Amino acid sequence: MTKENIIKPENLVYKKSTLLNDNAMHYCPGCSHGVVHKLVAEVIEEMGMEEKAIGISPVGCAVFMYNYLDIDWEEAAHGRAPAVASAIKRLWPDRLVFTYQGDGDLACIGTAETIHALNRGENIAIIFINNAIYGMTGGQMAPTTLVGMRTATCPYGRDVHLHGYPLKMTEIAATLEGTCYVTRQSVHTVAAIRKAKKAIRKAFENSMNGKGSSLVEIVSTCNSGWKMSPAAANKWMEENMFPYYPLGDLKDKE
Amino acid sequence: MATIKGAIVVDTERCKGCSLCVVACPLNILALTQKEVNKKGYPYASQIEEDKCNGCSSCAIVCPDGCITVYKTKL
Structure with a gap:
């Protein structure tokens, strides 16, 4: 059977979501953002919420996310996405409101907004991309940078006496009363991507069911910031990130 | 025995050559082009x-x- 005979509409098993438009993404080759964008698009499409989803894009690499997903978007000031999302969800309780933030946005500049939105139990879902670095602005040290990890602003490695310890925002979120679902996932293999998709779906459903705040952390790579090839970055993440940021559900309130 | 045949279509202009698919393919039948570029x-x-x-x-x-x-x- 030739390739032409197989490539027919009735044999289709996987294509990118129709919510994801044809604009070429500005991310570096192999960036985890692309995979998570795909998952968000697929989940919204499967839930049939295309007309009712409102995303809050952060400041960081994902700042142009509104160029790629054909849903409603609101751009927030740096770190203030959970505050904006709280307002939108209170005004439009029937909308699916989610924020998409990096570690610099959520764990550094927006720590206060994030913690208070989660503590108030706002019915929003937060997708937290943790790649242990500020990817957009040249790869400087973030609060989540691992001890000993070299970045543009700590070329000799993160020193705990000088820079303190990496911040585990997801563990902090799990201790708050307002959160209903707190999990840490990754998107480096097919199995991990499937699990991450389920986690995002659950977070979105919790938000629509009014159960409280959900936080889905995705441990990601920044291969250009880490100065590695995409495949090597995935391997480095498995060896170095996962021991400090173990995957799994931290809190799942039924 | 029924055999399953698959085929892929790559949007070559959208591809950035990150080679994550090459690593992920369980049959190792994908590779980046050697000479052609988009x-x-x-x-x-x-x-x-x-x-x-x-x-x-x-x-x-x-x-x-x-x-x-x-x-x-x-x-």
């Missing part, structure tokens, strides 16, 4: 062994840019 100058993913694909979609699921479409049929 308009942006990236080598792109292509199937090197034509009839071995079983349409498992691993390459398409890991692709960060959503450039791969997968088809599958039973013979």
